Ligand SMILES: NC(=O)C1=CN([C@@H]2O[C@H](COP(=O)(O)OP(=O)(O)OC[C@H]3O[C@@H](n4cnc5c(N)ncnc54)[C@H](O)[C@@H]3O)[C@@H](O)[C@H]2O)[C@@H](O)CC1
């Protein structure tokens with residue numbers, strides 16, 4: 001499991017070590033230089049003679065970049081530090097200067113090469129004025145180390161001279177080619193704790209993060225700015241509970257309901273599916289495909305798409321009966337009052353009798369005021385905005401997309417449900433601070449019906465662990481993250497690197513589960 005921690009927790013973990021004189025910044029800078037060295041060898045064949053540009057802000061994040069730059073300069077790299085603040089980390093600046101790195105102040109009066117303690121070899125301002133000089137430097141760099149802002153960022157993008165550097169770097173990259181960008185601890189400008197990415201935000205290829213990952217490296221939309229994430233152990237002892245977690249391959253086997261030797265179809269879990277309608281029979285078929293692919297004991301289908309479901313899946317039992325979990329609402333048309341009544345009844349049963357339930361699409365507006373955490377909502381951003389508006393919040397889809405965690409959390413707080421917010425990175429929020437961010441899916445998975453398959457997979461897992469999911473209110477969140485992981489992996493497996501239809505994703509689920517539970 002990949003765990004991330006809020007800046008306050010990271011600072012609290014650093015404090016005793018710093019008080020004891022542990023050289024945390026040296027450890028961070030050493031690891032950063034090692035990773036930058038790997039990148040330089042990959043793009044230039046060697047570190048000696050390579051061109052490295054440091055973006056340096058006012059704080060310790062800039063200190064990390066300067067110390068790492070000094071190490072690279074001692075290995076023969078040509079290092080130029082662009083100083084975006086009047087005062088930067090003194091020790092780091094001294095180290096870079098001693099290693100014959102170049103410094104260049106940028107900002108209102110720069111670049112002018114007059115950085116304090118600089119070695120006098122200021123960058124020449126060729127290339128069309130100072131903006132042109134900076135652009136030329138960035139364009140000619142092999143690697144840029146982004147040390148503008150770390151966990152001291154107050155969010156909303158990088159402001160001031162650093163923001164201008166972020167914009168200049170973005171222009172260089174947009175023009176094609178450009179340097180490999182390595183973010184120091186976090187891409188500068190992201191909301192480190194909440195994953196927002198408004199304003200000037202560095203787009204990195206690699207983020208080298210210290211002590212533990214930060215939530216913004218996992219959460220959308222900021223996660224996209226992080227590129228690959230390398231976590232460096234600098235000796236911190238962090239709390240047991242992470243801020244945001246991400247399930248990985250090794251986590252699936254413990255969570256998945258693998259049948260024991262004495263299993264029979266009822267003990268494995270029966271899933272009731274109230275989905276589809278005359279207008280949308282396909283949603284019913286796809287939900288059931290996802291559930292069967294995930295290995296549920298039995299599916300009972302209730303609704304008007306029985307013939308289509310049976311034609312695709314003769315193993316399904318059509319009609320009501322006892323179930324251990326539900327999938328509700330996928331493809332239920334707003335004017336299909338008969339099917340909506342069935343969804344209402346199933347939701348009430350799920351709440352009253354302790355049966356986990358997935359409330360998708362057409363079930364979201366039928367939700368009782370408060371539900372237990374074993375009811376899992378699976379909206380996309382637009383549906384979540386509608387749900388919040390129905391409860392009095394003035395929220396548009398774009399607001400949800402800009403701050404997915406905050407809005408998923410709000411929906412959990414208002415309803416009590418576990419909330420799985422679908423997206424390129426899927427965010428899950430449950431009670432007691434349970435938060436997951438799963439980035440397993442290829443962009444190709446954004447296709448009609450994919451959400452129906454996800455609902456079916458999640459329903460199968462909830463049916464298989466029905467009693468556990470009711471007894472432990474944080475478990476539905478973990479199982480929802482697990483379903484997102486399997487769903488994303490199935491999309492990759494169905495057609496690596498290419499387009500997928502939802503039915504192909506469902507067909508790939510059994511193989512993905514086999515690989516995960518055997519891992
Ligand atoms: N505390 C330690 O000993 C360690 C710290 N480390 C590094 O230090 C970083 C944290 O350093 P700091 O606490 O100094 O904070 P930062 O270096 O993240 O930046 C803080 C500075 O940025 C300014 N600032 C905040 N938000 C801004 C915005 N949106 N636009 C422009 N300027 C803004 C603040 O006024 C402040 O001067 C970590 O991310 C990590 O890189 C590592 O070296 C590991 C050890």
Ligand SMILES: [K+]
Pocket residue numbers: 061146147148149150183184185186187188
């Ligand atoms: K940074």
